[in-house]
Amino acid sequence: MSALLFKKMSELVDEEAKGLLSRGVDVQSVMPAVVEIVNEVQERGDRALADLTERFDGVRIGKVRVGKDEIEKAGDQVPEKLKKALEIALENIAAFHHQELDRDLWMTETSPGVMAGQMVVPLDSVGAYVPGGRAAYPSSALMTVVPAKVAGVERVIVCTPPGKEGKVNPITLVAAEMAGADEIYRVGGVQAVAAMAFGTESIRPVQKIVGPGNIYVTAAKLLLRSTVEIDMPAGPSEVLIIADYTAEPEVLASDMIAQAEHDPQSISVLVTDDEDLAIATRAEVEKQAKETARWEIVKESLEKAAILVAGSMEEAISFSNSFAPEHLEIIVRDPMTVLGEIRNAGSVFLGPYTPVAAGDYASGTNHVLPTSGYARAFSGLNVDAFVKKITVQKISKEGLSLLKDAITILAEAEGLDAHAESVRKRLVERKLEGV
Numbered sequence: 001m002s003a004l005l006f007k008k009m010s011e012l013v014d015e016e017a018k019g020l021l022s023r024g025v026d027v028q029s030v031m032p033a034v035v036e037i038v039n040e041v042q043e044r045g046d047r048a049l050a051d052l053t054e055r056f057d058g059v060r061i062g063k064v065r066v067g068k069d070e071i072e073k074a075g076d077q078v079p080e081k082l083k084k085a086l087e088i089a090l091e092n093i094a095a096f097h098h099q100e101l102d103r104d105l106w107m108t109e110t111s112p113g114v115m116a117g118q119m120v121v122p123l124d125s126v127g128a129y130v131p132g133g134r135a136a137y138p139s140s141a142l143m144t145v146v147p148a149k150v151a152g153v154e155r156v157i158v159c160t161p162p163g164k165e166g167k168v169n170p171i172t173l174v175a176a177e178m179a180g181a182d183e184i185y186r187v188g189g190v191q192a193v194a195a196m197a198f199g200t201e202s203i204r205p206v207q208k209i210v211g212p213g214n215i216y217v218t219a220a221k222l223l224l225r226s227t228v229e230i231d232m233p234a235g236p237s238e239v240l241i242i243a244d245y246t247a248e249p250e251v252l253a254s255d256m257i258a259q260a261e262h263d264p265q266s267i268s269v270l271v272t273d274d275e276d277l278a279i280a281t282r283a284e285v286e287k288q289a290k291e292t293a294r295w296e297i298v299k300e301s302l303e304k305a306a307i308l309v310a311g312s313m314e315e316a317i318s319f320s321n322s323f324a325p326e327h328l329e330i331i332v333r334d335p336m337t338v339l340g341e342i343r344n345a346g347s348v349f350l351g352p353y354t355p356v357a358a359g360d361y362a363s364g365t366n367h368v369l370p371t372s373g374y375a376r377a378f379s380g381l382n383v384d385a386f387v388k389k390i391t392v393q394k395i396s397k398e399g400l401s402l403l404k405d406a407i408t409i410l411a412e413a414e415g416l417d418a419h420a421e422s423v424r425k426r427l428v429e430r431k432l433e434g435v
């Protein structure tokens, strides 16, 4: 069994603390390889997609776009029980994201006669990256396509890696179709992100790329940010658990392993003020890790994991805020009090009956979340990612008269006389058409 870090926080040496905060993941280290792939796609379009898919996914693809017949066939292959589970998840995700929607247009009177407001307009086109390397992620199809459609995006395309036979995982196809995807493409990794950004013969470019992926996908999104908007860096999954004596070691260990099974670069951290709980959880992690089906991935991921004993709950919370985890579980006697102290996290799970897996699949919140500390500045995927907010104003002659001095004085102070003049011209003795 690999050695996860087990320490009192007061004994953490600088290197260990820094390693934890950086997750030992360096996106820049894969950048040269990512740049090469991106250039290839930009230069050679569909032919590059076929060559790169052969190189990285081990399969030669013909048509990049998944046809109606393949989607229909997937519908026949997926058992009813699974379709029902997708439907339940979809309904909850849609309900949650509908709740997030802003009003279409609002106006407020900021000064007499001055109406200022904002209208919400969906983006025209969005590309959803749905991971499918080590495992297929039909749930990510729901998490990306549903909020885009709730926001009113007209063209939502999905890119996901093909399996060994060159076909897309049928459950992913069913989920994408159910969620309302307009086009589905069998291409993954950096090449998919580049194709959605620049376009190829088969794929028209999109205005924004959303969705999670491994370190290569995340690096590609960051690299192409000047060409296409992205949601956030949503890379290898992570969890930080703040727990006290009320928590069960067995449950804590299972949550740590659930995160570790995503990716060798995933990270799981437990911070507790109870040393006995820490010791018992370490033993449970070791026991459960050996029983997991994805042992190879879990083993590597646990090399980065940590169980830390804090001197107090305040110290645990402060570490969590510095770490800024993608998922934060708070399993303590009074989770709401701890929640009040949380400054940085992608999504928070309160109490012993709220596993991260609930948000991963079916409680309704979005599972596309910032990793690697990006939760310090980024939000998880939500309806706002799919809209623009356009400000609107309408001012009466009286309203403009009232604002005249403020505007002209400020304009002249900036040396922009024409700005001041554009106000004065309207207020000379003349009647302008319109209301």
Ligand SMILES: NC(=O)c1ccc[n+]([C@@H]2O[C@H](COP(=O)([O-])OP(=O)(O)OC[C@H]3O[C@@H](n4cnc5c(N)ncnc54)[C@H](O)[C@@H]3O)[C@@H](O)[C@H]2O)c1
Pocket: 033, 056, 057, 130, 131, 132, 133, 134, 135, 137, 140, 161, 188, 189, 190, 191, 212, 213, 214, 215, 216, 217, 233, 234, 235, 236, 237, 262, 263, 266, 326, 367, 368, 369, 370, 371
């Ligand atoms: N943060 C989130 O919101 C969130 C949500 C769900 C999943 N995830 C993460 O998504 C990831 C899924 O990863 P995955 O690998 O299973 O699927 P993936 O679809 O992200 O990546 C697979 C692709 O990676 C590319 N690739 C693999 N090795 C490469 C190499 N050496 N050079 C260049 N490209 C290479 C290939 O093109 C392949 O198609 C996991 O890390 C998981 O934790 C994150």
Ligand SMILES: N[C@H](CO)Cc1c[nH]c[nH+]1
Pocket: 137, 139, 140, 236, 237, 238, 326, 360, 367, 368, 369
């Ligand atoms: N934990 C992932 C977010 O980091 C989402 C997911 C999808 N399927 C299972 N889990």
Ligand SMILES: [Zn+2]
Pocket: 237, 258, 259, 262, 357, 360
């Ligand atoms: Zn997960």
